[in-house]
Amino acid sequence: MAPTDWLILLGHFLLLSLLSIGGAITVASDMHRVMVDDMGLISDGQFSASIAIAQASPGPNVLFVAVMGYQAAGVVGAVAILTAIMLPSTTLALLAARWGQRRSHWLSVRSFKAGMAPLVVGLLLATGWILATSIDGWHHLVLTAAAALLVWKTRLHLLVMIGVGAAVGALGFV
Numbered sequence: 001m002a003p004t005d006w007l008i009l010l011g012h013f014l015l016l017s018l019l020s021i022g023g024a025i026t027v028a029s030d031m032h033r034v035m036v037d038d039m040g041l042i043s044d045g046q047f048s049a050s051i052a053i054a055q056a057s058p059g060p061n062v063l064f065v066a067v068m069g070y071q072a073a074g075v076v077g078a079v080a081i082l083t084a085i086m087l088p089s090t091t092l093a094l095l096a097a098r099w100g101q102r103r104s105h106w107l108s109v110r111s112f113k114a115g116m117a118p119l120v121v122g123l124l125l126a127t128g129w130i131l132a133t134s135i136d137g138w139h140h141l142v143l144t145a146a147a148a149l150l151v152w153k154t155r156l157h158l159l160v161m162i163g164v165g166a167a168v169g170a171l172g173f174v
Helices: 003-019 024-038 044-056 063-102 107-133 139-153 158-170
Strands: none
Touching: 003 024, 003 063, 024 044, 024 063, 024 107, 044 063, 107 139, 139 158
């Protein structure tokens, strides 16, 4: 990658970091736009695989950013992009948590926290849509909707759902 491409990519991830309320996965749709559509650094399949690999591995789900960075530019890409997505949001979260904890009794602080929930849900839905439609076929949308309903309406353990997902994949349905 050219130095200007690095600056554009890192600058974008620094900004996305500040928008990633609810975790990095909430801004995955914009990461897809930049890395797949605009810059062509990775393919649709690599993007989806990055998220799947990171979700299946133990640890924080932000690991998908490092996997995407690695696929785009090796170890340097992984470290650079992961640092760019983590640094601003981590710093802001630390400062905001300290400030909010001291003012937790304020109505404005409680209202802000309550108002952020719909925003996070909307961002997660956008990411789910990108992941479900990035592969040809309607059955991915059905599986995504079914998994979302099961998580929402039941107390089914997530490991059971991961096992069912693995079985569905092993049988060739996805």
